[in-house]
Amino acid sequence: MTRSTGRTCSRVIALCTAASLLSTVSGAVTAAAVPRHRPPCARTEGRPRGAAAEVLGIVREARRELDLKAALVRVTVDGRELVTGAAGESMAGVPVTPAMHFRIGSVAIAYLGTILLQLVDEQRVGLDDPVSHWLPGLPHGDEITLRMLGDSTSGLHDYVTDPEFVKKLYADPFRQWTPRELVGISTSHPLWYEPGTNWSYSHANFVLLGRALEKITGTPLDRLVRARVLDRLKLTQTRNGVTPQIPHPVLHAYDDERGPYEESTYWNPSWTTAPGAVLTGDICDLARSAQGIGSGELLSRRSYRVQLNPGTVGLGTPTATCPATVCLPQTRAFHFGIGVIVRNDWVLQNPSFAGYAAVQAYLPAERLAIAVSTTTGPGAPDSNTAQTIAERIAAALAPKHPLGG
Template sequence: MTRKRTALTCATALLLSCAPFLAGAAAPADASPGGDRDCAASRGPVHGEARAVVDAVTKAQHDLKLRAVVVRVTQDGHDVWTGALGPSMTGVPARTDMRFRAGSVAITYMGTILLQLADEKRISLDDKISRWLPEVPHANEITLRMLGDTTSGYQDYVKNPAFAARIPVDPFKQWTSKELLGYTNPKTLLYKPGTNFSYAHGNFLLLGQALERITHTRLDRLLEQRIYRPLGLRSTSNSFTPDIPSPVLHAFTSGRGPYEESTYWNPSWTTAPGAVITQDVCDLARSAAGIGAGRTLTQQGYRTLLDPGTIGLGKKTKQCPFCFPQTKAAHFGMSVIVVNNWLFQNPSFTGYAAIMAYLPSKHLSIAVAATDSPNSDPTVTNLAQNVAEAISKPLVPNNPLTVGPF
């Protein structure tokens, strides 16, 4: 689709007007009652690694033609640089305490909870899901592990043409899990369970249901008990509606033709009810470090997070055109992506893009949220990934983040 070309608020010609944000300044923490008081932008002189981050973010925002970019980089738990560039809405600057959609980050939370339950001997990863989800087709062939590492063979409803056609027609529709799972054609598998790899959103709908039945706890409460509190996530929450707690980073998209606001389009189709989360960039960075370091897992659980058995799987076939090889260098872990020893997750949703990335050897976390301008490249699903890659290059020149096939 053709996109209208308009100047970005923080384009090169206007960099001087954006200077307070480039320097890391922000509105007072109490400017918004709903804001995260601990998620203030970096202040003071910008030197060394902080300067490298600012330069990389500024260049990436301009080159990628992004509307807003919000970033937090930490190392060993200490702030390297936190800041925001560009507008949330016209006349409203983006801020570091603004919330955005981050649904697939909760997929990593669900995988981590599954590993916690295995650590506690409450389940085995190789238990058949028929124990908790007997009504699901092929439940006697599919294990909890296969849901978490998405090797079940279920088709991805997001890639179903009939489903894809529905989303732009009615972006405010409230989807039910039953409706979504219907689009997976669950009776027809792409391959024998556990023998191949293909990302499928339905796996995580089912994983959310299984976790609720295993623990007898509603998923949103389970996430709060086992992830938000232990990792100190102050501004992360689920919503069963399209609402986002204030302050909000607003999103816009040209996906349907005209450049329009998409902030409150309904995300109910993106993952399991109870895990449709929003958060700010500081919680995104805390998640990267907490999950990436295996803070809530045993050593065995952490090893499984990094490799639940997908390495060596993956073969594109006529039945599975979206399958691709999983190698030691690049593979899907237990609901987290592992590429060249970086762990990351990369949520995107109609004008929103984000990424949390962590390099264990350097204790380095990179968190980015970005929104589209009218001129952003419509062929790139997640431009926040490009920003994170640019940030990593001066910080880890010998092993920068490379998202690769993901």
């Protein structure tokens, strides 16, 4: 993330979860709004030793080094807790706790991809069905398939690269954006390439995928995500945000992308993905999500393999119409699947939004799940700081499988 107003456009582009990794109304609801089907996420009890102590040491050191306001972590092995912890403050004088809720952004994109593949498993759709069947009138809808929306090979322009969009977003970060507005910005530009022939991240893909899933199932997206992912994984603290509110207790965020370092907790995330998939959660749910999505728990073996490699490897070639900052090389070791990122055998998502950053990462070979959430201080680097911490934890716990480059 950029630290000056001169680079605001690139700051918003970094919210594209894959691109950021491969180079993404005040008031809180009452505690009663969040069901407590399990005890609130809490720190590891007792004095941590061994690997647990090492992980907490990495988090504390990184918080100081990277100038983070707060950092939360949870690591599990085969679903069993190794360590859960938090360091720093939510607000001045308010210590951060693992029970605090934060925005999980593009983690929902993994859920959309998973739901699509569930429908393929049920033979209700085919990945190569054209989206025009459910979204008539979409430009190039006869050429763009469900697979291309899910693995980001549609060629659709990413609206966050539009300078006019960035200008409006920063002028009013509380604005409620509609899918029609967002997709309209994308389709007002030419395709970056012929659908299916290259790779480039576009937020429009997932706005459209969410709408297509609603049309296919006849179910509102928030209910669809709840029934097919959240409930099945028992993610009781994960909620769709109809408004910019975040359930209590809240991890507050601060950001300087508009110039001054200011509170950004309740900036409106409506532009980030499809309505019904704008989610908040806590660090325990994030670790469980990493395990459930990363292991393919909700899919057939065949669909899980497709999710990890839908045919993107070898794509990502810069062209005259698709610059190197957009068309990023997809290799077997580092590529985008259907709603997930695959890096050195890790399956992950790494959202970043308005001072919040997070990572959910799972290493199937070790059954190791890492979840990290951070908020930034005024001197924090431009990168996804949760990703940096997760990489250091992975290096300590699984040195043969680096999460970093």
